[in-house]
Amino acid sequence: MRIPGYLVFCGGALAALGAGWAGFPHVIYETRPQPVDFSHKVHAEKAGAKCEDCHSFRDDGTFAGVPALDKCSGCHAAPMGTTQAEKNFIDGYVTPNREPQWLVYARQPENVYFSHITHVKLGGLKCEACHGDEGATDKLRPYQQDRISGYSRDIWGTKAAKGMKMDDCVDCHRQHGLEHSCLDCHK
Amino acid sequence: MFTPAPWRLITDTALWSENWPGIPRPARGEIKTRYTNCALCPAGCAVRARLVGEQPVALMGVPAHPLSFGALCPFGLTGHQLPYHPERLKQGPAHEAAEAVANAIAQCGPNERIAVLDLRPGRTASWTYRRAMAAVKNGVYLTAPPPLGGASVNLSAARTVLSIGVPVLEGWGTPGNVLAARAGFRLIQAEPFESRTAALADLWLRIKPGSGRALALGLTALLEGKAGPLTPAQAAAETGLSENQITDLARDLAHNGPALVLAGDDLPEAVPLNRLTGAWGESLIARAEAPVPESWKKAAPPTGFASVPDGSIRALIIDESVPGDYIPWNVIAPKLVPDNPVVVAIAWSRNGYGRHAQFTLPAAVYPEMTGDAPAAIDSPAAAFRIFTPLVPATAGMVDPAGFIASAAGMNASAALRERADAIHKAGRGTLFTYADAKSTPVKELKPEDFWKALNQGGCWMDAPGKPAAPVKYDEAAWQGKPPAPQEASDLPLVVALTGMPGAAGLVSPLMSKLYQESNLRLGRNRAALNPASAAACGVGEGSRAVLQTLLGRRPIQVTLSASTPPGVVEVEASPDILDICGAFSRARVAQS
Numbered sequence: 001m002r003i004p005g006y007l008v009f010c011g012g013a014l015a016a017l018g019a020g021w022a023g024f025p026h027v028i029y030e031t032r033p034q035p036v037d038f039s040h041k042v043h044a045e046k047a048g049a050k051c052e053d054c055h056s057f058r059d060d061g062t063f064a065g066v067p068a069l070d071k072c073s074g075c076h077a078a079p080m081g082t083t084q085a086e087k088n089f090i091d092g093y094v095t096p097n098r099e100p101q102w103l104v105y106a107r108q109p110e111n112v113y114f115s116h117i118t119h120v121k122l123g124g125l126k127c128e129a130c131h132g133d134e135g136a137t138d139k140l141r142p143y144q145q146d147r148i149s150g151y152s153r154d155i156w157g158t159k160a161a162k163g164m165k166m167d168d169c170v171d172c173h174r175q176h177g178l179e180h181s182c183l184d185c186h187k
Numbered sequence: 188m189f190t191p192a193p194w195r196l197i198t199d200t201a202l203w204s205e206n207w208p209g210i211p212r213p214a215r216g217e218i219k220t221r222y223t224n225c226a227l228c229p230a231g232c233a234v235r236a237r238l239v240g241e242q243p244v245a246l247m248g249v250p251a252h253p254l255s256f257g258a259l260c261p262f263g264l265t266g267h268q269l270p271y272h273p274e275r276l277k278q279g280p281a282h283e284a285a286e287a288v289a290n291a292i293a294q295c296g297p298n299e300r301i302a303v304l305d306l307r308p309g310r311t312a313s314w315t316y317r318r319a320m321a322a323v324k325n326g327v328y329l330t331a332p333p334p335l336g337g338a339s340v341n342l343s344a345a346r347t348v349l350s351i352g353v354p355v356l357e358g359w360g361t362p363g364n365v366l367a368a369r370a371g372f373r374l375i376q377a378e379p380f381e382s383r384t385a386a387l388a389d390l391w392l393r394i395k396p397g398s399g400r401a402l403a404l405g406l407t408a409l410l411e412g413k414a415g416p417l418t419p420a421q422a423a424a425e426t427g428l429s430e431n432q433i434t435d436l437a438r439d440l441a442h443n444g445p446a447l448v449l450a451g452d453d454l455p456e457a458v459p460l461n462r463l464t465g466a467w468g469e470s471l472i473a474r475a476e477a478p479v480p481e482s483w484k485k486a487a488p489p490t491g492f493a494s495v496p497d498g499s500i501r502a503l504i505i506d507e508s509v510p511g512d513y514i515p516w517n518v519i520a521p522k523l524v525p526d527n528p529v530v531v532a533i534a535w536s537r538n539g540y541g542r543h544a545q546f547t548l549p550a551a552v553y554p555e556m557t558g559d560a561p562a563a564i565d566s567p568a569a570a571f572r573i574f575t576p577l578v579p580a581t582a583g584m585v586d587p588a589g590f591i592a593s594a595a596g597m598n599a600s601a602a603l604r605e606r607a608d609a610i611h612k613a614g615r616g617t618l619f620t621y622a623d624a625k626s627t628p629v630k631e632l633k634p635e636d637f638w639k640a641l642n643q644g645g646c647w648m649d650a651p652g653k654p655a656a657p658v659k660y661d662e663a664a665w666q667g668k669p670p671a672p673q674e675a676s677d678l679p680l681v682v683a684l685t686g687m688p689g690a691a692g693l694v695s696p697l698m699s700k701l702y703q704e705s706n707l708r709l710g711r712n713r714a715a716l717n718p719a720s721a722a723a724c725g726v727g728e729g730s731r732a733v734l735q736t737l738l739g740r741r742p743i744q745v746t747l748s749a750s751t752p753p754g755v756v757e758v759e760a761s762p763d764i765l766d767i768c769g770a771f772s773r774a775r776v777a778q779s
Contacts, residue, residue: 020190028195062218109205110212149202 029144035100037085041138063116103143105154216240222621222644224572225263226553230361231560243267243577251624258363265695269552274536276549284546291502291529299501302327306511309561311606312588317486319595328487331512334452341567342368344470345447349375351399353449356384360565380752394426396681401425403456409437410463477571478613506587507534508550516766517738533587548585555580569649611637616649682772684760715748715757724776735775739767
């Protein structure tokens with residue numbers, strides 16, 4: 001039986017569209033697990049920790065980012081609870097004094113300068129404005145990295161948070177009537 | 188086409204190129220602060236460095252510093268990029284050079300000399316050279332003549348400053364100190380063309396090129412009230428000013444004092460003029476040098492090239508590791524013995540004396556070098572600052588002081604420490620520490636603490652004494668400049684040097700492309716001429732021509748510029764050009 005040409009064309013077009021829209025986003029990203037099974041929710045609710053308790057500013061105003069092991073060891077030198085995740089963390093990192101190799105969702109490329117203190121202290125932005133509800137999650141989601149560019153998927157935006165592309169920065173600055181020249185970020 | 192895939196692939200591929208090998212990446216690590224002093228010019232400004240890990244990423248001034256006041260010039264701000272300069276020397280025949288110097292010392296005849304040329308005198312390394320030359324048979328320590336007879340300048344004691352061609356506001360003294368004192372004096376700039384200093388001066392007197400001497404003599408005649416070598420009328424004719432302008436200027440100097448006259452080392456007439464204005468001993472003062480150990484004082488005296496007979500230098504070692512006064516090679520070359528002289532240049536690149544030396548040895552550059560800065564020309568008191576390296580020196584670098592000391596059979600590796608101990612022993616002055624901005628009398632410090640503080644960013648400043656005039660000004664001893672010019676008709680143009688004379692190109696390779704490559708900055712061997720001057724010389728835009736001076740000739744390419752005054756040829760102060768121009772610069776441009 002000979003298949004009509006228009007059906008072949010439509011089938012091919014549908015397959016291409018499906019691959020482009022549905023398959024491609026799965027293929028382009030490489031998924032890697034975080035080194036530690038960390039719960040922001042537990043730390044916020046049980047320990048009463050605020051974002052800036054761990055993600056603090058240094059004395060000179062620079063942002064320390066992900067806390068170093070010393071910060072974690074301050075509380076977790078010995079187990080505080082009974083969870084397997086905490087035990088694994090202490091055995092795997094605290095006791096051997098080994099820094100966890102965290103995969104930073106919001107890591108900007110090297111050619112971008114971003115000042116946290118300007119946005120948080122001067123602009124009064126909440127952490128959630130850029131990072132979504134990460135601080136309320138019970139489990140760290142896997143880190144997804146673009147196989148070609150090496151960028152985090154979060155830069156492009158996820159369901160949880162909007163993106164951190166240049167256009168997103170410019171849009172926000174436009175909405176707030178702020179300047180947005182090249183040298184603000186590309187110094 | 189109708190899915191995100193191809194578009195995303197295009198973007199991703201572009202972003203991928205950012206991560207290719209060879210793309211520079213900013214350092215990551217702990218952010219630290221370290222203090223040092225800038226070694227790029229004799230000002231030796233205090234520097235606060237921001238480091239990421241061990242990598243300096245930004246340099247800035249130290250605001251509370253008593254002399255530099257937190258200011259750094261553009262070259263100093265970008266100094267941390269210099270170790271990566273593409274023209275840096277990475278290796279050199281150090282053993283062969285040491286052997287050649289040792290042979291030259293052994294074979295040195297009674298009328299021959301072993302010489303060291305120091306481009307920045309007054310450092311501890313300079314004392315090492317002087318000691319080494321005293322220890323070597325027929326050793327001579329050569330240096331450039333100091334401006335204003337070696338006097339230091341106290342700008343804050345002056346109310347009127349007449350500058351005859353001195354770039355007061357663009358790199359002459361300590362930038363922060365000059366700017367801090369600027370509000371207290373009226374600046375009169377006498378110069379043939381509108382330099383940045385002329386543009387920022389309170390009064391710009393546009394004198395004819397090469398007529399600074401006539402202006403000084405005319406003013407001297409008016410202030411002395413008796414006839415001198417030039418009458419005011421003759422001075423007016425030579426300078427292109429009116430007689431009234433010169434009279435008004437003399438009145439300004441006499442009545443709006445204390446008045447100070449600044450001039451380069453090519454204008455000794457400024458010294459008697461300063462005696463007449465009362466600056467000599469008030470704003471032009473003698474300054475004691477920072478103490479040195481007693482055992483160092485048996486050292487060779489500083490000597491000008493004029494005192495060295497032609498054809499007498501068997502071996503010449505040139506310390507070009509720090510930018511300083513560049514002495515034209517055509518002044519040096521006649522002093523060398525005709526048969527196989529040994530010339531060793533210790534330099535950061537081959538672009539300076541390395542072009543003429545048999546051996547060019549690589550030297551560390553700021554901020555990886557160790558050394559010290561003597562007091563700047565505008566420092567009223569003696570000072571001692573150490574260049575603490577911010578990054579480790581590149582492997583294979585030659586320490587000029589170590590090389591010269593070892594040629595003389597000395598060990599000078601602890602010279603800096605010995606000097607610091609001598610200063611501490613003298614018990615004078617205060618130590619200003621950069622990290623806490625505190626001044627502590629030296630008497631209250633232990634030697635170990637004094638040394639430690641100097642290495643962590645500190646400046647010793649001598650106790651201020653009563654201003655005194657320099658003991659003497661021996662002009663004859665410093666006549667290292669070329670002979671007097673021929674008739675103006677023979678060499679009708681005056682050479683105006685642009686850029687940073689003496690730096691020999693030691694400018695960050697990453698300074699803006701506008702500065703490095705645009706037509707706003709003359710390239711090497713390019714000369715700018717006013718269209719009228721160019722027509723008189725028979726050259727036009729882009730012409731290949733020859734720049735002829737008393738010291739030699741160099742091929743150039745002509746650029747026409749209406750902003751260049753008639754009678755002036757503007758050239759980049761590259762070593763090639765300095766070799767034939769020097770401080771005294773008249774020239775002719777002719778079609779090649």
